[in-house]
Amino acid sequence: MPNAYRLQELADLLDAEISGDPDYLITGLGTLETGRSGQLSFLANNNYLKYLSATQAGAVLLKAELAQQCPTHCLLVDNPYVAFARVSQLFDPMANVTAGIHDSAVIHPTAQISDDVTIDAGVVIDAGVVLAKGCVIGANTVIGRDCQLGEGCHLHPNVTLYHGVTLGQQVRIHSSAVIGGDGFGFANENGNWIKIAQLGGVIIGDHVEIGANTNIDRGALDDTVIGNQVIIDSQVQIAHNVKIGDGTAIAGCVGIAGSSRIGRYCLIGGASNIAGHISICDGVTITMATSVTGNITRKGSYSSGTTAVSTPQWRKNTVRFAQLDQLAKSVRKLEKQAGLKKASE
The missing domain is CATH 2.160.10.10 (Hexapeptide repeat proteins)
Structure with a gap:
């Protein structure tokens, strides 16, 4: 596989729309935060939107509605994460083996x-x-x-x-x-x-x-x-x-x-x-x-697991958990007594 791909080649592979230069060469992948020229990044989670405007990546995979916020070349796709997964396979060194x-x-x-x-x-x-x-x-x-x-x-x-x-x-x-x-x-x-x-x-x-x-x-x-x-x-x-x-x-x-x-x-x-x-x-x-x-x-x-709490609180919870059966019996007894009282009234 070649070491570089034109944006147009990647767009054809992903059925993506290009915003930018179709002849721009991509030589690797990087994140929005650390990507550099020649690398392709992606935005699939809006928690990382804060990095888009300042990214140094050469191109970004993202949805069309975010294209105006991107300072560099774009490949516009419906699902950037799936598109990134497909592109990543092109740069996998383990894909190149000799029989x-x-x-x-x-x-x-x-x-x-x-x-x-x-x-x-x-x-x-x-x-x-x-x-x-x-x-x-x-x-x-x-x-x-x-x-x-x-x-x-x-x-x-x-x-x-x-x-x-x-x-x-x-x-x-x-x-x-x-x-x-x-x-x-x-x-x-x-x-x-x-x-x-x-x-x-x-x-x-x-x-x-x-x-x-x-x-x-x-x-x-x-x-x-x-x-x-x-x-x-x-x-x-x-x-x-x-x-x-x-x-x-x-x-x-x-x-x-x-x-x-x-x-x-x-x-x-x-x-x-x-x-x-x-x-x-x-x-x-x-x-x-x-x-x-x-x-x-x-x-x-x-679900059945419980989230972490401080050790002192966990110890208290453990003691209370062991008391649940007795508490349940006490509640049933009180409910029965309340029901009998209501009936007598």
Whole structure:
């Protein structure tokens, strides 16, 4: 990809209107506050409007109604943030890779490897693996037996795919993620834990992104399934047999227990936890640090965490929380007494 783009080229890509010189060259991206000549910035949040009039960026992505306030070239779009996301891909250095297989890679002779893949140093690929065209496999990644990767998948260094994992097209997995490890399945016999062999697999749809140090466990019998266009942040734990619908977004440090079902286009805030064997319908938002212990059958926003207060106030609140049951009983007793008194009057 070239190092510079004319505004007209970017406008054609984004279906944008130009206010300024269509031949102006963009060589990089920057913020409104720190951008400089030759860089393209964007304004998607009015909290940053105060920086627009003084920006030194060479051009700005913004809505048409703000064009008069912009001191430089503009690309006028309906959604500046989406437009910025698309342009950012043009300047991603990781997008420029050279196909080839490093001499130190260990590839089983039964693996099917397309000609235009990139396989870096120290990669291990087991028997029966299929890599479709355009895949990029980072250094020291391990791909287990019978895994299948669709076109354009990108595994960053030190990713581990256990056996029997299937990835759709354009799946990106970041470093130290583990896909297809054993689910936490054990049976207890007189205090002794007996391991349950995890015989299912993991199926991941198209255009999925999985963050660093995230674990997605294989199913016990059926597969763990991640739908299309799902985005999963770093340090997320997804247990065995979980099903996640298309377009759902999961922020960092979320834990999802086994056999739960999460619908399409849900938003799950960071540090939330979801109990096992429950269902969450489509279109649910779960705010940060929420504990979900039962089914959610209606779309909307759900919360359970409390915001931070001073430690002395938190201690008082904790004491009062422990008294809630007794307070509730006292209120019911008073309500009953008031009702009897009213009836006698």
